[in-house]
Amino acid sequence: MDRKVLICGGTGCTSSGSMKIADKLEEVIKSKGIADHVKVVRTGCFGLCALGPIMIVYPEGTFYSNMSIDHVEKIVEEHLINDRIVEEYVYEETKTPDGIIAFNETNFYKKQNRVALRNCGVINPENIDDYIEKDGYKAIQKVLKEMSPQDVIDVVLKSGLRGRGGAGFPTGRKWQLARDLVKDADQKYVCCNADEGDPGAFMDRSVLEGDPHAIIEAMSIAGYAIGATQGYVYVRAEYPIAVHRLQVAIDQARERGMLGKNLFGSGFDFNLDIRLGAGAFVCGEETALMTSIEGKRGEPRPRPPFPAEKGLFQKPTVLNNVETYANIPQIILKGADWFASMGTEKSKGTKVFALGGKIHNTGLVEIPMGTTLREIVFEIGGGIPNGKKFKAAQTGGPSGGCIPAEHLDVPIDYDNLIAIGSMMGSGGLIVMDEDNCMVDIAKFFLEFTVDESCGKCTPCRIGTKRLYEMLEKITSGEGTMEDLDKMEKLCYYIKNNSLCGLGQTAPNPVLSTLRYFKDEYIAHIKDKKCPAGVCTKLLSYKIVADKCKGCTKCARNCPVSAITGKVKEAHVIDQSKCIKCGACMSNCNFGAIIKE
Amino acid sequence: MSSTQKVKVAFNGTAEQEKALRSMIKEHEGQAGALMPILQKAQEIYGYLPIEVQSIISEETGIPMEKVYGVSTFYAQFSLYPKGKYRVSVCLGTACYVKGSGDIFNELKNILGIEEGQCTSDGKFSLDACRCIGACGLAPVMTVNDDVYGKLTKDQLKGILDKYAD
Secondary structure (H helix, E strand, O other): OOEEEEEEOOHHHHHOOHHHHHHHHHHHHHHOOOOOOEEEEEEOOOOOHHHOOOEEEEOOOEEEOOOOHHHHHHHHHHHHHOOOOOHHHEOHHHEEOOEEOOHHHOHHHHOOOOOOOOOOOOOOOOOHHHHHHOOOOHHHHHHHHHOOHHHHHHHHHHHOOEOOOOOOOEHHHHHHHHHHOOOOOOOOEEEEEEOOOOOOOOHHHHHHHHOHHHHHHHHHHHHHHHOOOEEEEEEOOOOHHHHHHHHHHHHHHHHOOOOEOOHHHOOOOEEEEEEEOOOOHHHHOHHHHHHHHOOOOOOOOOOOOOOOOOOHHHOOEEEEEHHHHHHHHHHHHHOHHHHHOOEOOOOEOEEEEEEEEOOOOOEEEEEEOOOEHHHHHHHHOOOOHHHOOEEEEEEOHHHOEEEEHHHOOOEOOHHHHHHOOOOOOOOEEEEEEOOOOHHHHHHHHHHHHHHHOOOOOHHHHHHHHHHHHHHHHHHOOOOOHHHHHHHHHHHHHHHHHOOOHHHHHOOHHHHHHHHHOHHHHHHHHOOOOOOOOOOHHHOOEEEOOOOOOOOOHHHHHOOOOOEEOOOOOOOEEOOOOOOOOOHHHHHOOOOOEEEO | OOOOOOOOOOOOOOHHHHHHHHHHHHHOOOOOOOHHHHHHHHHHHHOOOOHHHHHHHHHHHOOOHHHHHHHHHHOOOOOOOOOOOEEEEEEOOHHHHHOOHHHHHHHHHHHHOOOOOOEOOOOOEEEEEEOOOOOHHHOOOEEEOOEEEOOOOHHHHHHHHHOOOO
16 A cells, blocks of 8 residues: 545534545546555544645645545546646645645644544544554553553543543542542443533544544543443534444444453453433533433532532442543553643643634644643634734633733643633634624623523523623613623622532623723723624614715615615615614625724 | 424324334333433434423333423423424534624524524424534534535525525
């Protein structure tokens, strides 16, 4: 086999037809008679979703972006047969004066350090042999042959690994508690939280799609460490590709005796099942997730008792997030010191971020803890499109906050993010530019929490609703300065009195925007203006008489007939009729309509 | 995301569907926490979860009806009303929202003449908002059944819906 062609089969690229490109590629390769020399591999996510569908040709590491079926013939003919890279289709950043460079030398890739994502975009996730070839299932064999359960926990403790799902609780300590708290438990459970509910975060999905065996291996290691023989992966039903690949991986592992009874002849049993979530954000909270696996309404339970004592079906349970597990096999193989050598003093290792919003290179990146936001947004992410200015980066989803430009140089880790009013969360990082209104963003998140509050406790159920109403009042231009004080008080009330993490963190988007963007709130209240031009009730559309040619297109497209004027004369918008839909502005060919 | 549809649609499940439902429930016998997977598979069989289906589930599993109903109304994925032949769903997750999916959603309401959670009178299209399908790199995104459309602009919408003319 001389060449390997990798095609991204992650959700992003699949959505833009990458699997059809792969089929076509195989067909053309076969028809040209070079099938013995070229292997086509459908992999998980490469990370640079903005440029999908993506294809990489080895051994050169040539990165073809924005692939289409129409490019296939030419690439096969030129590159795969005649060894000539098809320059017009390669990723712009790989073109240098010295020729085409490999993808891993570009800005997007060279600062990354892939640990959790190491196999994503490298192996075929539906082929267990691909995983085994990359040292797969070696860690579990090492654990079963050479280590006691306590040895395993000690390594994880020493590595400094903290939970990647948001709160950052030390993983080793969680395992230790689940091992020690109840000595005579007849059953214990290991669960994996793949209910990635933070909108804008998709790292867990990508790991499951790109490297599902790593999760199976890690969960069996956790099972051995705490003494559990049954595991559950709770995964969102909205991720059909991830669910499918995980199921394929589980079946393959069972067939090879790497899952089920008597693993590798050690006498240790470990079984794993998938449970599908059904679209409830609160089920990302650990006790709610377990209640949901039990087949009930996914409402959280008061803690204590903690899951390590009474978790799933009232038995001691360890629950970790997908990305946390993805680190485990390598910590076992390469050692705690290796892992602890990356990152900052209190946050070890790497973190995967999902870059989204107003940024060039939307996609997945994995960087050492301690990298600054500036490096992530401007070097790896390629900056803000259309020459716009950076306004804020939102991390931590509905539980997090907005980080303003003044904190771009803060090294990102769990503790620093909390200090500047946000949190790590699962790693969604949404960039906002000057066209985004921060009051509107706060309202957006509150609408989300109101919708997703399970209703069990009053501070969250009613408090978030009241908070949302106050924001609605402000964005309608009816807010008062007094409302700002009331809002802040209510935020702390909700934080301090809610039952679970959803309520306790729900006010964070409001608090952080109040802290850094108070001037925008004041502009909405005092000047009745939305500086970013987003809040429709505070906008008015106007026709600039000098630019209007009187073509009547706006008047014809206005759904409420608010625009009048004679042909070839400047038109006028009747503000009392206008519903601010913007149809006139998007239809004007002369840029004569402005909103202010 | 709550369903706002109030129209009562007559239940017209077939004997085959009921047979499939009952035998599927039997497969889960004795399994702890089976109600969720049962509801999910029942929705696959019928397309939605009318009260009639929920009461068969209650009868077969012995789980009280109020528990079944409590679970089916808790999760956004379960629908008590039928969906359109083509289910249009707009992502209102953060990455899509900051890139203007709210405008896309409003435009679809205009084009289809229905609100969130509703179905057009010919039963062809239903419209929902969803929270992140994980294709954030393609924001803003919508799906029609299993087809994903990314990097959307408002003027593409009519053309996309026209593809589902039959």
